[in-house]
Amino acid sequence: MTTLEIPASAGSVNTGSTGNTVPHLSPERWAAANRHLVRKALAEFLHERILEPQRLGTGAGPGPDHLAGPAAYVVRSDDGLTAYSFTARVLQLEHWSVDPASIRCTRSGEDAAPDALRFITEFRDTLGIREEMLPVYLEEISSTLAGHAYKQWLGQPSAQELAAGVTGGADVAADFQAIERSMTEGHPCFVANNGRLGFGISDYRAFAPETGEPVRLEWIGVHRSRAVFTASAGLNYRAHLEAELGAPALASFDAELRAQSVDPDEYFLMPVHPWQWENKLTVTFAAEIAQQHLIPLGTGEDSYQAQQSIRTFFNTSTPAKSYVKTAMSVLNMGFMRGLSPQYMKATPAINDWLQALILSDNALQQRGLAMISEIAAIGYHNGYYEAASAKGSPYRKMLSALWRESPLPLVAEGRQLATMASLLHVDAAGKPMVSALMERSGLEPVQWLRRYFEAYLVPLVHCLYKYELAFMPHGENVILVLEDGVPVQAIMKDIAEEIVVMGDRLDLPPEVARIKADIPDGEKVLAIFTDVFDCIFRFLGALLVEDGKAGEDEFWGTAAAAIREYQAEHPELAGQFARHDLFAPDFELSCLNRLQLRNNQQMLDLTDPSGGLQMAGRLANPLARFA
Structure with missing residues (x-):
């Protein structure tokens, strides 16, 4: 068996005489899952300004020294008895790059292992979870932890193996599905992103995407x-x-x-x-x-x-x-x-x-x-x-x-398909798949990024400016066509429930009028700022910084150059460029976890996608310096 094959035990665990149907739930894997999820909870709740950090050390102030080097921080529970200290670097868009190995938990002054379930209950008032919602949210956290432990137990291909393809490019569908089932993180923003409440362990093994059954x-x-x-x-x-x-x-x-x-x-x-x-x-x-x-x-x-x-x-x-x-x-x-x-x-x-x-x-x-x-x-x-x-x-x-429709008929000879979520995937050894794709391509990271932005970012920007049309373009909703590891085309999917026409630049036929929504003019640009910059590029840029592939100025400067070149090609849309300014100094911080913490059973009314948004001030726009 190669490392790219899913073990035969994935769908039906050989329990032997012990009857153990949950071999993935070992102390070691559970501890690793908790450290992973506590790191994510710290990073995302800090990003959404739910938690208030205190900087430790000489000259420490109440919050982060943005865009500086790594520093030590602490957050304290509602009753002040539990403290989580950690080292982090705060990157553009207030992205908290937390070192998981640095996380230390103390309760009443005694060392304790990071525990994601206790973390949620210890910060329940700060997080603002209603009493009737808290047990359900905890169940989603528990399921997310169990899923992480299962993925550790199952094992996954390395980033280099996924970038090269399970068949070396001989079978596009097999390569595509190997990538699809090897994704381990889920949505990058949500802390409880693997709930699947209703699944038992047999259901999980039979139907969870990561088992590949x-x-x-x-x-x-x-x-x-x-x-x-x-x-x-x-x-x-x-x-x-x-x-x-x-x-x-x-x-x-x-x-x-x-x-x-x-x-x-x-x-x-x-x-x-x-x-x-x-x-x-x-x-x-x-x-x-x-x-x-x-x-x-x-x-x-x-x-x-x-x-x-x-x-x-x-x-x-x-x-x-x-x-x-x-x-x-x-x-x-x-x-x-x-x-x-x-x-x-x-x-x-x-x-x-x-x-x-x-x-x-x-x-x-x-x-x-x-x-x-x-x-x-x-x-x-x-x-x-x-x-x-x-x-x-x-x-x-x-x-x-x-x-x-299947994407297979769209793929030319010698090209590969990959879910765009794979750009944020990190393998068990800590290797980002985006780095493996860059290495396979032979291009400099900035060249690779320019090709990616041209295929993915510029079409979304054009749809905003010309039509005031927005997609829900997160990683799972986009398929990338790759050639020698380089993105050359973006394929959008999940259309009818996920697109919205926000203005009056299009006359819609009656049979599709459902996709039109009344979005305030100032919020339309969030289709790029929130859905693309904050929910995708924030993480992608951080991965490249952490892996030494590209600095933040290179990453955001390349995105800015792609948008500027597009704008130069379309002077007829100059009024729209000013109306929806992607180079504005800042933009509203729209918070996904706040939505889930408010109501984890229906975050938004899909017929009113703007009405229920949760805002928490404004974020500095990383493109502003390139204006």
């Missing part, structure tokens, strides 16, 4: 009187299902429906996550099954691999076939991971609209921006729960699915 989806028939199927222009239901299932499987499912004494033409076929079928639909939707509004048909033949978003699956049997995204009533990172049948209805039309926009825009085409469309969707309306629940309730989002 093959999954076969359940299929059900759903009565057309309660379901809505929509597809991209020119694609009908039968043609879509034949392409995804194949004629023999389709005929087999039709035969099963006839065996249940129903007419197949009165039903749509829908894929369902096995966990959702086992844990929710068989109980919560029992009435629908008993009345033959839902009819179980068995498992499909294709094998899939769960992606980082946990409810989306890549077809490993036939990689050119579509992804399948399913509803899951699992609480993870501030939301129940369902899918709204109301949203499914407009999903293909929204994707068609955006695809046409991208293909018609010369600036985007020059930089290769692409998207993989959500080409078909099906949503099921359960009348019982819709009558009993509020709009937006998780009870209304238990049964829907969509199909998203």
Whole structure:
């Protein structure tokens, strides 16, 4: 077995005579997981100005000496009896680069091991967690710790191996999925980012993305009187299902429906996550099954691999076939991971609209921006729960699915696919994957960064300026096309629920009007400042500084140069450049953990993405000095 292969024990642990189903939960791995998560909690809660640090040593003031070298700090618990001291360097955007080995915990003056669960309870008042929310948040913290311990036990490829590819480039899909399942951190900003509440250990081993286990989806028939199927222009239901299932499987499912004494033409076929079928639909939707509004048909033949978003699956049997995204009533990172049948209805039309926009825009085409469309969707309306629940309730989002194009047909010979989350990945030896990609490319780091910014940053900036259109462009939502380790193209995904048109520069057809939101003019630029600078580049720049690849001035100066060159190419948008100034002295600090700490079961109302934001003052803009 090479180090790039997932151990056979990942999906079904050989427990031997001890019956130990949790071999990853050892004292050593638990201690490492706690130190890792306490480091992240310190860094992100300090960044969001929730914790108040005291600088230690000669001339120490109440807070950080920004942009200076490493210094010693301490934060104290609500009752003052527990102290966490550590060494950190404060980088641009108030990014706290905390040395995990330096963290020391004392309780009532006695040394104690860093403990993330106790950390949360010791700072509960400072963190502002309501009493009824605290146990659920602790459960998410515990799950995040357990996941980290599992990833240690499982083992992962080195950064160099991932950058080179599991097959050396011979199989693009296999290389892509090896990277996908090897990501260990999750969202870089959220402390509790691996909750997955509802999973037991068997579910974790079967369905967690990092295990890489093959999954076969359940299929059900759903009565057309309660379901809505929509597809991209020119694609009908039968043609879509034949392409995804194949004629023999389709005929087999039709035969099963006839065996249940129903007419197949009165039903749509829908894929369902096995966990959702086992844990929710068989109980919560029992009435629908008993009345033959839902009819179980068995498992499909294709094998899939769960992606980082946990409810989306890549077809490993036939990689050119579509992804399948399913509803899951699992609480993870501030939301129940369902899918709204109301949203499914407009999903293909929204994707068609955006695809046409991208293909018609010369600036985007020059930089290769692409998207993989959500080409078909099906949503099921359960009348019982819709009558009993509020709009937006998780009870209304238990049964829907969509199909998203595979990126494989977009990849030219000799190129590689990688989730953009991989740029922030650090292997067990402490090697960042971005450094490994730079080394593979043979380019100087600044040259590599310029290519990356051209492929990813500039298209997002252009969409803001020309259309006041914003994506949710975090690492898991973007696929990079690499050539010899260099990003040459960005592929956007997760479109219908994650894009927003913020102004009046576009006339939207009625069928896609849902994506328009009333965003205050001053907040529109946060689509770049928050979602790109603070949530991605803050971490990427710090990794390169810590690994000695590029200084902060080189990193941000290269980003500034890419934006300036783009602006020079588009003088017709000068008014927009001033209106949404990316070189402004500062911008509002929008805080993600504050959202989760306020309500870890629904952080935001997706129909009002601006209304619930949590701000904490302003951050100095690292581009301002290059204005």
